Amino acid sequence: MIRLYSTLSRSKEPLETVQPGKVGMYLCGPTVYKPSHIGHMVGPVIFDAIKRYLTYSGYEVTFVVNITDVDDKLIAESNARGMSMAALAEEMTADYMRNIKALGVDTIDHFPRCTDNIDEIIAFTKTLIAKRFAYESDGDVYFDVTKDHEYGRLSNRTTEETQGEGGSTADRKRNAADFALWKTAKPGEPSWPSPWGAGRPGWHIECSAMSRRLLGETFDIHGGGLDLIFPHHENEVAQSECCHGKPMAKYWLHNGLLQAADEVGKVGGRATRSAAVDIEAQIANKVSKSKGSAPFRELLQQFSAETIRFFLLATQYRRPVEYSEARLKETEAALDNFYRFFKRYERVTGASIYAIIPPLRRTQGDFEPGDLESDTDSLLKDVVQHRTRFLDAMDDDINTGGAMGDVFELLRRLNKFIDDEKLEKPEAQTPAKLASLRRGATVFREMGAVMGLFREPPAEKQSGGNNELVGKLMELMLELRADARKKKDFATADQIRKRLTEIGVILEDRPGGTEWTVSNSPSP
């Protein structure tokens, strides 16, 4: 039984879908006016994992992420760069697509663009006017919040509380809290013809219009960062529910935002409240970059996409994620435990762990009572327990952070099995033991697949000269060292190892010979 925490009810609710066996999921996507930073990746990674888990659990999921490609910021940025808004949007959309793809986010079915849905938006707006929830004013169209008696229930605030100054268009509004569905075009701005004159959509209406087109009037899951609860999602609810007279989404999921360690404020947010920010560093953009607002593609040069994905999934999604490079380095160290195990698995079985095809559905991965009968070493019993706990955590509001603990525990259990059974020594191997190991590794692959991790082997570590010549030289070094060890000349053997360690090459003596790897950071 999957339970999800909905912001609307402020509680965890059992997942009961609109249509049996199907889930419609909408995530508010980016406004494509500048390159995405790591903060923009939180939602896509989490909801990608949610879709994977729902699919794994047997649901047919339609996952929609919108692209906001018309907006004040796009207009301002395109003017500043002397390019058309469409060209800017295309460039930044491509950047976004590259970034989420790198992170393994490939479960999104539709990326509707606002500018491709102007007709739908105009039709939606016309309906709201006809139903008297909206009014035209001087070429603008506003939603009248006083007509919606439920306005404010998502963000838990009253209309009075939301009364601001009304902004620069206050004189055209009936109430300060009214928000624009359609904005009349200023000279030179991109615009589309409409019954109210040339203009463009307001920020909120696109999501109501596009989610309806692709997912229907009521769909299952609406997601986004919790900073969107007000006003964006509140206004979506108002538009859609007043238009249709029925709930817009059954579950409103909001992910916590990326926070910069040792800094005030979310990544990429305003930094005006930082207590003691070094002005020069800020000018040099170092502060904001170290906070994570550097373009995501730059971060990818420093850390692998898998490291970043693992890092983002290591915390329960509703909590803020504390970001810093130190955290990512820590994640790297944690991930290395897995990569070392993968090599070990390959040494033992002769086959890559990546060759194991994990079960695509939960029911396929379930153990049969007979599976455990032949279990003479209690390995599979423990494996089943870790799997069950992992799935329990995922069932409980997609608790990837808690589930991660079970992945580590399974890793340790499999290592222990290899130790206990001495499987690194070929003579100790039996078909039954290798089968047990493989079965355990299959569960590991299953967990990875659910979270979208370990889908392909990590790129070989950069050595700065990891080529054929280096390989041959290393072969020579290891041969000399092996000879020395054979003659019990450990001084020479240790000197070779010590010097190699100093230049960042780690040696590991194993039953089958000595292996060498390039370390992350050469010791000084």
Add this chain to the structure above:
RNA sequence: GGCCCCGUAGCCAAGUGGCUAAGGCAGCGGAUUGCAAAUCCGCCAUCAUCAGUUCGACUCUGAUCGGGGCCUCCA
């Protein structure tokens, strides 16, 4: 000022009204190794403070202190 969230070991981070409070990073012992590395085993938390409810609270309630988000474009 209004609304909301959080405060668990050196750091990060799950979790529960009552068996030994996951896991990771770092650290310290031990097994293993010629010595290492890797791996395994073990150690490392009176769950911010105070009061209350309860047979019993880290878990519920209230207060206090501390941190954060939203209220304006935001993932």
